[in-house]
Amino acid sequence: MRRPLELYIHIPFCERKCLYCDFLSMPAGAGLRSRYAEALAGEIRRKAKSCGGYEVSAVFVGGGTPSCLEAEQMAKILEAVREGFFIREDAEVTIECNPGTLTEEKLACYQRLGANRLSIGLQSAKDGELRRLGRIHTFRQFLGNYRLARELGFGNINVDLMFALPGQGIADWEETLGKVLELKPEHISAYSLIVEEGTPFYEAYGEDDRKRARGEKPEFLPEEETECGMYALAREMLEKEGYRRYEISNYAKPGFECRHNIGYWRRASYLGLGLGSASLMENIRFSNTSDLGAYLGGGYADLEKVLESPECAGAVRLDKKEQMEEFMFLGLRMADGVLAEAFRAEFGVGLEEVYGAAVRKFARQKLLAQAEGRVFLTEKGVAVSNYVFAGFLLEA
Ligand code: SF4
DSSP: OOEEEEEEEEEOBOSSOOTTOOSSOBOOOHHHHHHHHHHHHHHHHHHHTTOTTEEEEEEEEEESOGGGSOHHHHHHHHHHHHHHSOEEEEEEEEEEEOTTSOOHHHHHHHHHTTOOEEEEEEEOSOHHHHHHHTOSOOHHHHHHHHHHHHHTTOOOEEEEEEESOTTOOHHHHHHHHHHHHHHOOSEEEEEEOOOOTTSHHHHHHHHHHHHHHTTOOOSSSOOHHHHHHHHHHHHHHHHHTTOEEEETTEEEOTTOSOHHHHHHHTTOOEEEESTTOEEEETTEEEEOOSOHHHHHTTOSOOHHHHHHOGGGGTOEEOOHHHHHHHHHHHHHHBTTOEEHHHHHHHHSSOHHHHHHHHHHHHHHTTSEEEETTEEEEOHHHHHTHHHHHHTTOOOO
16 A cells, blocks of 8 residues: 655745745746756656655645746646656645736646645735735735636635734734635635844844843834734634634634645655755655755755665654654644544554653643643643643653
């Protein structure tokens, strides 16, 4: 029987860098995009040869901005996937898109290639906020792209949103949520802004962010209390419209939870393809180079070697302790939490035996709850999730 596998395919190009972004993405001319698509298709064909024993249940083309590639470049990549891998008939195939880079030709091409899910980066429905974030598009452009995708028959669309933006108030966030809810997407991701080092936002708001962390009043960023209020508002408005929060920052209509994301949080095997992409297969972690020149020259991870002899190929085989820790951190992100039975099935030992003390401590603090054999974060626990996760690190 074939083992399940997910594919993540990275497209590292964007029209322009957003001011808050620290992802592996960059602007690139037509020639570079074309060479990259060629190199990526080559990597896919080569790695697929080592994956005969797997069946692919989800493909996620992310970035960067995958929709900035020409239709024929995307076709080259997804055709290589279909030729090389065994793809389940019901596989979820997502393409990440940004407004301002989508056309009817591209959307029709994605459909021909079997894409059945779009993830559109909107971030805000307010043009002033979009400009402040350095986004290349307006809300109107997003609306045009969204409606076109619906007209062409895409029935599974995610909209990415961000809150706790500089200068944003609760009413602004409410307006964004309201406008997006009118469109009835099947899935909504809502993450709070993180001011990352090395970005223009860090220069502008880094000090403000530190102030906030010290409990002082920030100048531009919303106060922590406002940020918590925004999170609670999103949950309230979305749940009222029939979305379920299935992960800390992800909401879906029943049956539209993102399979690719769930696979990641449940530690399914996934293979990353493309510049800088990370993989976890058979509890072996490895990554491709982030050096574009090296990548274009074929300098990506050698999957055959990695699976045969991880240590020699620069990969890391996770030991039991690391696997258990990941199982807990990632599993607790999900609203359903961690199933004690699943822990035992995976590790041959009871959750209580390994983590009993930690679970009891956080339960006493009302940060974790237990029901029907599951352990999960409470509402209070979600707000301090990183503190809870740190409590699941095991002694060396
Ligand atoms: S579109 Fe996304 S990946 Fe590209 S620069 Fe903006 S935030 Fe980063």
